[in-house]
Amino acid sequence: MSGKDLSxxxxxxxxxxxxxxxxxxxxxxxxxxxxxxxxxxxxxxxxFINSLASAGMEFILSSVVVTIALLIQLRFGVRPNAASPxxxxxxxxxxxxxxxxxxxxxxxxxxxxINTSSVTVDGVALTNVIxxxxxxxxxLLYEFLSRRSENRPPADFRASGSVPDDDDDDGSVPDExxxxxxAVAVGLALAVCLVVVAxxxxxxxxxxxxxxxxxxxxxIMVRFLLFLPSATLLILLNETVRSGRKVLFSRVCVxxxxxxxxxxxxxxxxxxxxxxxxxxIALLLxxxxxxxxxxxxxxxxxxxxxxxxxxxxxxxxxxxxxxLSGLSLSQFSDEIADHYFSINYDxxxxxxxxxxxxxxxxxxxxxxxxGALLFFVPSSVWSGKPLATGIFLAQYLIANYSMWFxxxxxxxxxxxxxxxxxxxxxxxxxVMAWFVVLLNRLAQRRSGWVxxxxxxxxxxxxxxxxxxSLMIALGFAGAAFLAFCFASAxxxxxxGERRRVGRRMxxxxxxxx
Numbered sequence: 001m002s003g004k005d006l007s008x009x010x011x012x013x014x015x016x017x018x019x020x021x022x023x024x025x026x027x028x029x030x031x032x033x034x035x036x037x038x039x040x041x042x043x044x045x046x047x048f049i050n051s052l053a054s055a056g057m058e059f060i061l062s063s064v065v066v067t068i069a070l071l072i073q074l075r076f077g078v079r080p081n082a083a084s085p086x087x088x089x090x091x092x093x094x095x096x097x098x099x100x101x102x103x104x105x106x107x108x109x110x111x112x113x114i115n116t117s118s119v120t121v122d123g124v125a126l127t128n129v130i131x132x133x134x135x136x137x138x139x140l141l142y143e144f145l146s147r148r149s150e151n152r153p154p155a156d157f158r159a160s161g162s163v164p165d166d167d168d169d170d171g172s173v174p175d176e177x178x179x180x181x182x183a184v185a186v187g188l189a190l191a192v193c194l195v196v197v198a199x200x201x202x203x204x205x206x207x208x209x210x211x212x213x214x215x216x217x218x219x220i221m222v223r224f225l226l227f228l229p230s231a232t233l234l235i236l237l238n239e240t241v242r243s244g245r246k247v248l249f250s251r252v253c254v255x256x257x258x259x260x261x262x263x264x265x266x267x268x269x270x271x272x273x274x275x276x277x278x279x280x281i282a283l284l285l286x287x288x289x290x291x292x293x294x295x296x297x298x299x300x301x302x303x304x305x306x307x308x309x310x311x312x313x314x315x316x317x318x319x320x321x322x323x324l325s326g327l328s329l330s331q332f333s334d335e336i337a338d339h340y341f342s343i344n345y346d347x348x349x350x351x352x353x354x355x356x357x358x359x360x361x362x363x364x365x366x367x368x369x370x371g372a373l374l375f376f377v378p379s380s381v382w383s384g385k386p387l388a389t390g391i392f393l394a395q396y397l398i399a400n401y402s403m404w405f406x407x408x409x410x411x412x413x414x415x416x417x418x419x420x421x422x423x424x425x426x427x428x429x430x431v432m433a434w435f436v437v438l439l440n441r442l443a444q445r446r447s448g449w450v451x452x453x454x455x456x457x458x459x460x461x462x463x464x465x466x467x468x469s470l471m472i473a474l475g476f477a478g479a480a481f482l483a484f485c486f487a488s489a490x491x492x493x494x495x496g497e498r499r500r501v502g503r504r505m506x507x508x509x510x511x512x513x
Contacts, residue, residue: 033296037074037299037303045063045064048103048107055110055121058125059125061125062124062128062132065128065129067099069132069133070091070099072135072139073136074091077091077135077143079295082146082295083443083455084436084440084442084456085285085302086440086455086459087436088299088302090432090436093467094134096306097411098351098411099131101340101345104341113352116403117397118401123352130351130413134416134425137433138430141434142433145433149437149440181239181449181492182493185491185492188490188493189491190254190257197264199225200225200265201265223483224482224483227265227266227480227483228487229261230279231453231484232258232490233283234453235453235484236255236491237287238286238289239449240255241289242289242449277305277306278460279457281460284301285460286453302460346409351411353396353397354393354414354417357393363420363421368386368389368415368470369470370386371385371388372389372469372470375474375475375478388410389410389470390410410468412468415470436459436462439455443456448492450488454484
């Protein structure tokens with residue numbers, strides 16, 4: 001073996017050792033954050049058991065089962081190599097809405113739930129077991145489907161017959177081979193967004209304070225038309241970051257103008273947190289996608305955002321007259337402390353109510369699911385259309401307890417149990433696991449620029465799907481999907497390129513002697 005070969009071999013060994021050290025360091029960072037979260041979860045469980053030890057063995061054991069299921073999901077249901085943060089969102093929902101919030105609320109009001117329902121030991125135990133069943137079923141099926149998905153390349157690689165390089169696994173490597181957007185297409189998309197905001201935004205501001213439920217017309221205006229600037233910005237931002245081409249001053253101006261349009265259409269004055277949260281979190285994850293490719297950073301962003309930031313901004317979303325100048329740090333801290341006692345965290349209580357309804361009236365056998373899948377059919381056409389499950393639960397609480405309004409959540413767990421019992425909970429967990437794997441594969445696709453931002457947005461939006469109602473969530477998701485498709489079609493048009501090709505074809509051919 002020559003000296004040159006030995007030198008190359010030594011360099012390769014050093015590079016491999018450095019890569020191994022980097023991976024080991026990354027694994028340690030992820031592990032340390034997971035251990036910290038696990039310690040917090042266990043500490044809350046210890047405080048809860050100490051506070052309600054006299055409630056009964058069934059009460060305590062069912063709570064321990066939820067904690068164990070949550071820790072299993074944290075270990076196996078949050079994957080370091082996932083291309084999207086969807087599995088993190090599922091874990092955060094299960095932790096905040098099905099574990100932390102109900103324990104805090106029960107310690108404060110052990111005889112009465114946040115949705116005015118009365119507490120029974122059997123009801124609490126069964127509700128906890130159902131929540132744990134959802135967590136375990138999701139974790140096992142997600143792990144199984146993820147392992148199967150890892151054994152085959154994404155669809156666009158199979159179609160081209162090529163195999164992705166190991167360096168491209170996280171989807172963060174710029175792909176200069178893809179065609180970028182033409183200036184004419186970007187200008188067209190920007191012009192459409194300007195017209196849409198000019199026409200639709202004044203009406204959206206006029207509707208502030210209107211408590212009417214979502215209708216097909218409001219879905220078209222709010223979730224499609226007014227979401228169009230957000231979809232356009234996410235797609236264009238992704239192309240700018242990943243194309244590897246020089247960023248021109250004109251492109252920066254377009255991005256900033258689109259950001260202004262997004263701030264006009266998506267803000268605490270016109271929207272609730274569950275609508276604006278996915279947009280701004282998705283913008284951060286797309287803009288800094290290379291930095292957030294590490295699981296620990298994504299986990300830190302989403303946990304801090306949903307545990308601290310979302311409760312804090314409810315000061316503005318629930319009080320449109322509030323200004324920054326009139327705020328103090330104590331107001332923010334008080335809002336965060338009191339937030340988990342509010343009706344916003346009624347998911348576990350509404351699962352409890354769903355269990356009670358099934359016990360008293362029996363299962364719905366897909367009635368609620370049919371209404372959710374056919375959300376686009378107006379009630380005027382379908383006179384027997386089911387109510388959104390949140391309204392269905394609220395009407396039961398109004399008739400039997402002291403609930404006074406119908407704007408309640410209906411978690412996916414409650415949807416499944418109402419329609420099909422424990423089998424429905426497992427089935428809905430399986431669908432959710434499949435959906436998360438689908439988003440991971442979508443985020444890895446290299447064909448086009450819309451796949452990654454749409455997967456990122458859908459990942460954060462899955463919090464709304466998990467919280468429900470499913471009928472309303474599917475309506476919002478459908479409108480957002482159409483906005484992404486329309487924005488992608490505008491940006492991908494080759495209008496300017498066709499004119500350039502036409503001029504080249506019209507030129508006189510070069511004569512070769």
